[in-house]
Amino acid sequence: MTDTRWDVAPGDRPAIPASEQRASSGFLVYTIGLLLAAILTVTSFWVANTSAIWAPGVPAGLAVLAIAQMGVHLVFFLHITTGPDSTHNVLALAFGVLIVFLVLAGSLVIMANLNENMMAHGEMMNLQMQR
Amino acid sequence: MNVAVEMDDVRQGELLNVSEAGPAPKRIIAGFGFWIFLLSDIVMFSALFASYAVLAKASAGGPTGAQLFNLRTAAMETAFLLLSSYSCGLMSLAINSRQHIGVYFGAVVTFLLGAAFLNLELREFHDMIAMGAAPQRSAFLSAFFTLVGCHGLHVAVGLVWLVLMMIQLSIRGFHGVVVRRLHCFSLFWHALDIIWVLIFTIVYLMGVLP
Amino acid sequence: MMYVNLFWVWRHPEVYILVLPAFGIYSEVSATLSSKPLFGYRSMVGATLVICVLSYTVWLHHFFTMGASAGVNAFFGITSMIIGVPTGVKVFNWLFTMYGGRVRFTVPVLWTIGFMVTFVFGGLTGVLLALPAVDWQVHNSVFLIAHFHHVIIPGVLFGAIAGYNYWFPKAFGFKLDERWGVASFWCWFIGFHLAFMPLYVTGLMGMTRRLQHYDVLAWQPWLLVAEAGAVIILAGIICQVAQLVVSIRHREQLRDTTGDPWNGRTLEWATASPPPAWNFAVLPRVDELDAFWAKKQRVLAKQDLPGGRHKYDPIEVPKNSPTGFVTAFFAVITGFALIWHIWWMAGVGLLGAAVMWLAFMFRAEDEVEISAEQVGQFDRTHSVEVSL
Numbered sequence: 001m002t003d004t005r006w007d008v009a010p011g012d013r014p015a016i017p018a019s020e021q022r023a024s025s026g027f028l029v030y031t032i033g034l035l036l037a038a039i040l041t042v043t044s045f046w047v048a049n050t051s052a053i054w055a056p057g058v059p060a061g062l063a064v065l066a067i068a069q070m071g072v073h074l075v076f077f078l079h080i081t082t083g084p085d086s087t088h089n090v091l092a093l094a095f096g097v098l099i100v101f102l103v104l105a106g107s108l109v110i111m112a113n114l115n116e117n118m119m120a121h122g123e124m125m126n127l128q129m130q131r
Numbered sequence: 132m133n134v135a136v137e138m139d140d141v142r143q144g145e146l147l148n149v150s151e152a153g154p155a156p157k158r159i160i161a162g163f164g165f166w167i168f169l170l171s172d173i174v175m176f177s178a179l180f181a182s183y184a185v186l187a188k189a190s191a192g193g194p195t196g197a198q199l200f201n202l203r204t205a206a207m208e209t210a211f212l213l214l215s216s217y218s219c220g221l222m223s224l225a226i227n228s229r230q231h232i233g234v235y236f237g238a239v240v241t242f243l244l245g246a247a248f249l250n251l252e253l254r255e256f257h258d259m260i261a262m263g264a265a266p267q268r269s270a271f272l273s274a275f276f277t278l279v280g281c282h283g284l285h286v287a288v289g290l291v292w293l294v295l296m297m298i299q300l301s302i303r304g305f306h307g308v309v310v311r312r313l314h315c316f317s318l319f320w321h322a323l324d325i326i327w328v329l330i331f332t333i334v335y336l337m338g339v340l341p
Numbered sequence: 342m343m344y345v346n347l348f349w350v351w352r353h354p355e356v357y358i359l360v361l362p363a364f365g366i367y368s369e370v371s372a373t374l375s376s377k378p379l380f381g382y383r384s385m386v387g388a389t390l391v392i393c394v395l396s397y398t399v400w401l402h403h404f405f406t407m408g409a410s411a412g413v414n415a416f417f418g419i420t421s422m423i424i425g426v427p428t429g430v431k432v433f434n435w436l437f438t439m440y441g442g443r444v445r446f447t448v449p450v451l452w453t454i455g456f457m458v459t460f461v462f463g464g465l466t467g468v469l470l471a472l473p474a475v476d477w478q479v480h481n482s483v484f485l486i487a488h489f490h491h492v493i494i495p496g497v498l499f500g501a502i503a504g505y506n507y508w509f510p511k512a513f514g515f516k517l518d519e520r521w522g523v524a525s526f527w528c529w530f531i532g533f534h535l536a537f538m539p540l541y542v543t544g545l546m547g548m549t550r551r552l553q554h555y556d557v558l559a560w561q562p563w564l565l566v567a568e569a570g571a572v573i574i575l576a577g578i579i580c581q582v583a584q585l586v587v588s589i590r591h592r593e594q595l596r597d598t599t600g601d602p603w604n605g606r607t608l609e610w611a612t613a614s615p616p617p618a619w620n621f622a623v624l625p626r627v628d629e630l631d632a633f634w635a636k637k638q639r640v641l642a643k644q645d646l647p648g649g650r651h652k653y654d655p656i657e658v659p660k661n662s663p664t665g666f667v668t669a670f671f672a673v674i675t676g677f678a679l680i681w682h683i684w685w686m687a688g689v690g691l692l693g694a695a696v697m698w699l700a701f702m703f704r705a706e707d708e709v710e711i712s713a714e715q716v717g718q719f720d721r722t723h724s725v726e727v728s729l
Contacts, residue, residue, distance in 0.1 A: 030220035048336040066332040096170035100177040107181035
């Protein structure tokens, strides 16, 4: 089989054979991730439906909870770490997040700005009347 | 003469510095490549999110989000997808341990939960269209169906992919390329759950706020 | 407007995606054919990274006139001007690479110099257009057409042609005919300027883009000059076709026997032309930029000895597949069908692509192993190219 022979590059530290890995450590990671995500989800639903929080702050609170839950997914399920193998993934993710931010924020700002500069309906009626 | 020199045999456990270590193992390269694809997919979703955000209030006198969205359904869909992400994670652990039974069990649970999610979503779409809230009714509804529908399409494709991967696993066993493809699938599935977190927050939860 | 906004969010970074690879080609060509290392390698990389980020912050300059307020327009106007800076850094680097070098005026270098002379002026008109007040006057006039052709043609097209001439011998084993190459360059260079410079004038005179006909007499002399330019460009294209035909006919005289027709600096020139599927018999050891050049200098100075290859290992390469090509074919069918709402055709396209992916997914082998004997035999029969 060629694949196992070539899967280790020169200088690569040989990976711990799967049989020697403690299965429990992986299980714990996923379970903690699930619990955290579940807590954040339930909290989001509660925030949206409660009157206990100052109303203008609710969207901000929901956004924070969503971002926190995305972080939980990234770390616990997608294994984004600061290890050397993960560096490229982190950099690509950072660039992706930058693009997403620019597209979203830019589009919202521009569309809001364009909307504000739209002529009001009343003005159009006046123009017609003036003929 | 040749510019190349022969690489000496590397003693086990000795790490060369990055410029001498040679190409990375395939599992890392495949994961990184798929990660870049996922990021491009996320950029596409961000354009759909931006459109939804701009058009969320443009209901053209028709049904609004607050009238249409059923938070109980959204909560169940969220639970299904989150649990399917969890079962996908357990499936990844079984793959690492090369246990056939564990992998098939994890895959079946993931598939059933994903299918349940799709079922709820399709029912929701059907009910909305039946009561007149079709994609053509208003810009808000067009944006809603495009964004949520696109996510649902990704879930459906993921389910088909999962079935194909189980077929391939049964034929070829834990061949290197099969393991790498399963790793890519789990990345895909977890990313879909991340997108769903944003959907249920921005579309459903913020949609029903007064 | 949301569609326009999203379109340009994509389309502006896209033009940088078009031009950055061409910039890379210019870096390679200018360094190799001046027999000098690339000037300011780190600033070149830094400028590329800056362009990568800044290119996502300028897109509104494509719709300054569509109703945004002065503040928003000003922001994007400023970012559009800033993005000229890293590009300027790169142009200076190429200039300083060639300065003091032994420049060989071969066809790739002609295209590179043509690029440097033309692109700078095109970029300057871009800075003009970055001012919203100016853009309001000339938006959607042929002034704009002249500007973006003035950057894309020297940037992307000249770079593609320079790269085509430069790497053709490596890919196919024989060089392209030099005289037809020079002829095609001059036709393109002169033709381009004749075709597009008049458009700046007519644009300022009020000529809009996408006209089916025009009836302003004052434009006619300029447009006749532009037409002459277009004809000369056509002659340039014919010269390129002739270049290819003549080169194929004379390929034995033009044969690249050393694998290194340009006295190259980089490692691709240390292989046979065309290279084998596995490129290098043994992974080269790279300690510096321009590794091939460094090795050649050491050998010439007798500080290094040419070594014979004695031990070869089998090499694993990916197995060829038509999947990419076939998928692209079905993607064209699907895209076309979706535009015109031909649903059955869209289904056919998707189905065809899916069948191809299934075949690819379930193929029995993903890699091919090239035996050590085959690698060794190729190395021995091509000892001139793979050694100095």
